[in-house]
Amino acid sequence: MSEQATLSRRTLLKASALAGGGLVLTASIPMVARAATAAAGGPAEATLNAFVSIAPDNTITIVGKNPEIGQGIKTMLPMLIADELDADWNQVRVTQAESDAARFGPQLAGGSFATPMNWMPMRQVGAATRQMMLAAAAQRWGVDAKGLKTELGKVIEVSSGRSATYGELASDAAKLSPPDPATVTLKDPKAFHIIGRAIGGVDSPRVVKGEPIFGVDTQLPGMVYAAFERSHVFGAKLKSANLDAVKAEPGVIDAFVIEGNGNAEQLVDGVAILSNNWWLANKAREKLTIEWDNGPWGDHSSQRYDETARAAMASGKPQEPIVSHGDVDAAFASAAKVLDQEYFYPFLAHVPMEPQNCTALMHDDGAIEFWAPTQNPQAGQGSVAQMLGITPDKVRLHITRMGGGFGRRLTNDFMHQAAAIAQKVPGTPVQLIWSREDDVRSDFYRPAGWHRLRAAIDADGKLTGFDDHFVTFSLPGAGAYNPAAMAPDIFPAKYVPNLRYAQTQMETRVPMGALRAPSSNALAYVMQSFLDEVAVETGKDLPTLLLEMIDGREKEPDERGFMGVSPGFNPDRMRGVITKAMAMANWGKPVADGHALGFGFYFSHMGYFAEVVEASLSDRKQVQVHNVWAAGDVGSHIINPFGALNQVEGSIIDGIGQAMGLAVQIENGGAKQSNFHDYQLPRMPITPKIHTEFVITDNAPTGMGEPALPPVIPALTNALFKLTGKRVRSLPIDTKLFA
Amino acid sequence: MTDLIVNDRPVRFNMDPQTPLLWALRDAANLTGTKYGCGSGDCGACMVLIDGEALRSCLVTLAECEGRVVVTVEGLSRDRSHPVQQALVAEQAIQCGFCTPGIVMAAAALLRTNADPSEDQIKQAITNLCRCGVYPRLVRAIQRAGRVTRRAERISAAPAPGIDAKDAAAAVPAMRAD
Numbered sequence: 001m002s003e004q005a006t007l008s009r010r011t012l013l014k015a016s017a018l019a020g021g022g023l024v025l026t027a028s029i030p031m032v033a034r035a036a037t038a039a040a041g042g043p044a045e046a047t048l049n050a051f052v053s054i055a056p057d058n059t060i061t062i063v064g065k066n067p068e069i070g071q072g073i074k075t076m077l078p079m080l081i082a083d084e085l086d087a088d089w090n091q092v093r094v095t096q097a098e099s100d101a102a103r104f105g106p107q108l109a110g111g112s113f114a115t116p117m118n119w120m121p122m123r124q125v126g127a128a129t130r131q132m133m134l135a136a137a138a139q140r141w142g143v144d145a146k147g148l149k150t151e152l153g154k155v156i157e158v159s160s161g162r163s164a165t166y167g168e169l170a171s172d173a174a175k176l177s178p179p180d181p182a183t184v185t186l187k188d189p190k191a192f193h194i195i196g197r198a199i200g201g202v203d204s205p206r207v208v209k210g211e212p213i214f215g216v217d218t219q220l221p222g223m224v225y226a227a228f229e230r231s232h233v234f235g236a237k238l239k240s241a242n243l244d245a246v247k248a249e250p251g252v253i254d255a256f257v258i259e260g261n262g263n264a265e266q267l268v269d270g271v272a273i274l275s276n277n278w279w280l281a282n283k284a285r286e287k288l289t290i291e292w293d294n295g296p297w298g299d300h301s302s303q304r305y306d307e308t309a310r311a312a313m314a315s316g317k318p319q320e321p322i323v324s325h326g327d328v329d330a331a332f333a334s335a336a337k338v339l340d341q342e343y344f345y346p347f348l349a350h351v352p353m354e355p356q357n358c359t360a361l362m363h364d365d366g367a368i369e370f371w372a373p374t375q376n377p378q379a380g381q382g383s384v385a386q387m388l389g390i391t392p393d394k395v396r397l398h399i400t401r402m403g404g405g406f407g408r409r410l411t412n413d414f415m416h417q418a419a420a421i422a423q424k425v426p427g428t429p430v431q432l433i434w435s436r437e438d439d440v441r442s443d444f445y446r447p448a449g450w451h452r453l454r455a456a457i458d459a460d461g462k463l464t465g466f467d468d469h470f471v472t473f474s475l476p477g478a479g480a481y482n483p484a485a486m487a488p489d490i491f492p493a494k495y496v497p498n499l500r501y502a503q504t505q506m507e508t509r510v511p512m513g514a515l516r517a518p519s520s521n522a523l524a525y526v527m528q529s530f531l532d533e534v535a536v537e538t539g540k541d542l543p544t545l546l547l548e549m550i551d552g553r554e555k556e557p558d559e560r561g562f563m564g565v566s567p568g569f570n571p572d573r574m575r576g577v578i579t580k581a582m583a584m585a586n587w588g589k590p591v592a593d594g595h596a597l598g599f600g601f602y603f604s605h606m607g608y609f610a611e612v613v614e615a616s617l618s619d620r621k622q623v624q625v626h627n628v629w630a631a632g633d634v635g636s637h638i639i640n641p642f643g644a645l646n647q648v649e650g651s652i653i654d655g656i657g658q659a660m661g662l663a664v665q666i667e668n669g670g671a672k673q674s675n676f677h678d679y680q681l682p683r684m685p686i687t688p689k690i691h692t693e694f695v696i697t698d699n700a701p702t703g704m705g706e707p708a709l710p711p712v713i714p715a716l717t718n719a720l721f722k723l724t725g726k727r728v729r730s731l732p733i734d735t736k737l738f739a
Numbered sequence: 740m741t742d743l744i745v746n747d748r749p750v751r752f753n754m755d756p757q758t759p760l761l762w763a764l765r766d767a768a769n770l771t772g773t774k775y776g777c778g779s780g781d782c783g784a785c786m787v788l789i790d791g792e793a794l795r796s797c798l799v800t801l802a803e804c805e806g807r808v809v810v811t812v813e814g815l816s817r818d819r820s821h822p823v824q825q826a827l828v829a830e831q832a833i834q835c836g837f838c839t840p841g842i843v844m845a846a847a848a849l850l851r852t853n854a855d856p857s858e859d860q861i862k863q864a865i866t867n868l869c870r871c872g873v874y875p876r877l878v879r880a881i882q883r884a885g886r887v888t889r890r891a892e893r894i895s896a897a898p899a900p901g902i903d904a905k906d907a908a909a910a911v912p913a914m915r916a917d
Contacts, residue, residue, distance in 0.1 A: 210772015403837025
């Protein structure tokens with residue numbers, strides 16, 4: 001196994017740059033830190049470290065440190081601790097951590113990072129806590145800890161059989177100094193009794209009862225609701241607003257202008273309206289008349305971007321190189337056959353089911369407290385502190401459960417808005433809620449993109465040259481993370497002898513951000529579709545072409561990243577999932593009349609997924625997906641099969657939904673779409689049967705939130721080509737192509 | 740003023756009668772289980788039972804509820820014991836869970852008229868949006884809830900608040916599932 005993120009006594013996880021949130025992370029998991037014991041009457045709980053407390057009744061409370069967006073992390077991370085602690089899962093209760101880098105280390109829901117970042121540290125926390133229980137028992141009985149073992153929440157003396165529960169030992173253990181996590185002995189994975197078990201979400205019983213656990217369910221004494229009106233034109237500035245007319249509306253407590261700071265990721269210009277019920281606050285927006293200065297952005301449109309991009313691609317002259325090797329021009333000059341095609345994918349919105357919201361309370365001393373559904377709490381604390389001109393320790397943030405994230409909540413604009421509103425009414429808690437229309441029209445969209453792809457095929461049918469002219473957007477003022485960028489190592493970069501990726505950028509003010517499997521959710525479609533074209537041209541199928549391309553190739557070197565060492569791309573793992581998916585789907589065997597199979601493979605977020613889609617067309621030429629077979633390699637353990645399967649199934653339905661009908665169009669400088677009637681998410685009837693299997697390999701476990709999504713889109717479009725002979729080169733799929 | 744029955748209790752709402760039931764429940768009655776997802780009747784996150792029928796509470800005004808019986812997800816059962824609640828937990832047909840209350844109500848209404856729905860019937864009846872994509876599990880969960888409704892199966896997946904299912908079963912032998 002490669003080196004991984006691990007804990008040492010002081011600095012446990014150091015991070016420099018994080019792709020996926022545009023933030024810089026330098027944090028540690030100081031497991032020696034003890035949370036203040038929050039015993040409100042009754043026998044005291046013994047707090048053993050920041051993550052584990054044990055009550056005399058033997059209840060073990062484990063803190064889930066990362067934000068829960070439905071990916072199951074609030075269940076999964078505590079499972080790692082509980083297993084190494086040798087707890088009985090039935091005695092475990094899980095609570096949600098506040099945002100606190102000093103106590104909990106990095107807290108982030110994004111990039112499928114939680115598993116690789118926490119696999120070792122959380123196990124070390126559990127193992128160190130277990131060692132404290134052993135030491136406490138050894139001390140109490142006056143024996144050597146070597147003769148003791150643990151089992152389901154008990155320490156047992158092997159020779160005598162006498163035992164003590166963790167609850168009985170906890171208060172003694174709390175007096176001991178915790179061991180250095182780097183020195184504790186971890187379990188032999190064969191002894192795992194929680195890791196690998198399908199365990200239900202710890203909040204699920206509360207979810208089905210409708211208990212108030214989401215951000216928007218926050219209720220505080222004296223709380224008021226806020227609606228926020230902003231321009232539909234991105235980058236517009238507010239000139240004037242008729243606040244008096246709005247203040248006269250029934251139920252309106254107050255209305256005021258919020259002056260933005262020019263950074264859409266923080267605060268844009270707008271008007272806030274406060275009321276005792278959100279419906280009234282939102283309804284009062286109808287009476288608003290705001291004069292906006294659109295600047296140069298009011299006539300931007302998808303159509304204009306498309307015309308500019310098509311002209312750039314036709315010119316054959318990209319602005320700048322991304323990566324280049326071999327002699328691409330020579331490969332094309334000597335080619336027996338050249339493929340030359342343009343691909344397009346649109347802007348996409350995230351639309352998590354819970355619209356953006358945030359509850360904020362400005363205290364009299366200038367400190368601010370949030371109840372925030374954010375995937376990226378620590379970054380939010382930092383940038384709000386900066387905006388308000390206070391130190392980050394004056395920003396307290398309660399992380400709430402979230403009704404989905406998909407990357408939208410990595411950007412904390414709603415926190416800044418709530419802060420700016422709360423600042424105007426100190427002492428009064430404010431709950432800012434966006435309407436669905438606000439959410440769709442004020443997103444950080446998955447960037448649209450255009451690719452002119454060329455392939456050179458020699459007389460022997462070998463792919464000798466590959467050229468991609470990518471047309472994308474420049475993002476003035478964007479942070480370190482550019483969601484519209486294409487990495488130089490995107491497959492097949494290193495697997496074609498003569499290859500060039502180059503780009504042209506267009507200026508825009510359309511806000512962009514990471515959508516589940518950022519960049520991969522678009523590039524898998526483009527690359528795997530075009531490689532399917534190459535395969536068809538050379539008389540092969542796509543998996544055969546892919547296996548030929550990686551034949552004889554070695555694993556790429558590991559890279560040092562923010563989470564320690566991230567393992568290099570491994571062709572063997574790619575081969576493993578490709579051959580597995582082929583076997584699962586009976587690839588190459590006859591299928592039902594009028595049906596066809598399509599293939600897609602992608603490597604993203606450290607995970608390898610190969611997927612096969614079985615599709616047909618209805619009498620009305622509507623796309624029908626019958627089966628999807630998915631083979632994934634995310635390492636040595638599927639920590640919680642419930643969560644992992646849910647992520648694969650959800651990713652596949654997400655990808656099919658994107659391919660079949662999702663696009664945001666820009667018109668007059670803003671988003672044309674506004675709600676679910678014109679941004680139509682997949683519903684039950686389109687759901688295929690999904691068959692998932694994992695290829696278990698001797699690699700550290702990696703995350704599941706994203707890597708199963710990208711390959712399903714090309715697998716679907718490749719199936720439709722097989723079925724109809726028509727190539728889908730523009731998303732979403734336009735069924736007129738098949739008429 | 741509007742008088743109606745909410746979760747077995749008579750409630751008088753001193754609000755604009757044009758207020759959508761959704762916001763009356765959430766902001767006035769503190770029943771936040773009913774979720775706002777779109778405000779236009781598309782997503783189904785706000786479904787409640789009104790006189791037994793699953794309706795989108797964002798499209799129903801308080802005035803239209805005068806004298807009617809409203810059941811929200813909080814009132815479907817006192818102890819999470821409704822077969823749909825148990826089955827959704829047992830099948831883990833929950834990811835983020837924000838659409839879940841609406842789906843619970845839609846499925847409860849379906850099973851009331853058809854306790855043995857086919858896959859197609861479920862797909863037609865449950866028009867709710869789930870952004871996370873738990874749809875394949877939802878079919879299984881609702882069919883399983885149907886079996887529980889028909890007394891063909893028992894589930895104890897989501898214990899009543901404060902009570903562990905195992906403890907309950909140990910104390911009351913008749914509750915043991917096996």
